[in-house]
Amino acid sequence: DTAVSQTPKYLVTQMGNDKSIKCEQNLGHDTMYWYKQDSKKFLKIMFSYNNKELIINETVPNRFSPKSPDKAHLNLHINSLELGDSAVYFCASSRRGGTQETQYFGPGTRLLVL
Amino acid sequence: DAKTTQPNSMESNEEEPVHLPCNHSTISGTDYIHWYRQLPSQGPEYVIHGLTSNVNNRMASLAIAEDRKSSTLILHRATLRDAAVYYCILRNSGYALNFGKGTSLLVTP
Numbered sequence: 625d626t627a628v629s630q631t632p633k634y635l636v637t638q639m640g641n642d643k644s645i646k647c648e649q650n651l652g653h654d655t656m657y658w659y660k661q662d663s664k665k666f667l668k669i670m671f672s673y674n675n676k677e678l679i680i681n682e683t684v685p686n687r688f689s690p691k692s693p694d695k696a697h698l699n700l701h702i703n704s705l706e707l708g709d710s711a712v713y714f715c716a717s718s719r720r721g722g723t724q725e726t727q728y729f730g731p732g733t734r735l736l737v738l
Numbered sequence: 739d740a741k742t743t744q745p746n747s748m749e750s751n752e753e754e755p756v757h758l759p760c761n762h763s764t765i766s767g768t769d770y771i772h773w774y775r776q777l778p779s780q781g782p783e784y785v786i787h788g789l790t791s792n793v794n795n796r797m798a799s800l801a802i803a804e805d806r807k808s809s810t811l812i813l814h815r816a817t818l819r820d821a822a823v824y825y826c827i828l829r830n831s832g833y834a835l836n837f838g839k840g841t842s843l844l845v846t847p
Binding site: 668679724729731 | 769823830
């Protein structure tokens, strides 16, 4: 029973393509996140959704568009992929926002843009 | 956000205790101290968090200095499975975790 799952695990694609990464959590949490880990291993927040509403939208190109069809899902769509988008993308969830809340991370999606 | 400073790497022998330090001299009174770790090729994983008092759970202990300007994550008996990058993170707002570079822990048999 995976708490936070992501598909696909690996994604290899050409520059200029459009791709989506899906995330699902079965924890009943209200808040979900997307993080990006680049080749230097820095982990950075991209987006946060609370009850399907966008809360955080860091400085991310507008080629990246998150979509939350319901509280259990937060998908990431990327248009016109660039070489620099190659990274590992992690989805996470927490019961709600709050300084004491634990975030639970998915296994990551390894994106390689050729 | 207040900043944390951690050593880049540490090494430990298996079955010995490990003390992972974190300095956060600009911590504010409402900042919680969180620790996460990331095992190789996996997503980050929560370890422990605290505000002022020392905390224990099944994974680790967190010792917080009286002035709160530093803290130490204690793994009581390191195993090979504890080899990971450990992140000390201050939280004063509700949503994002702001990861730094962390400490890469190597555990040798």
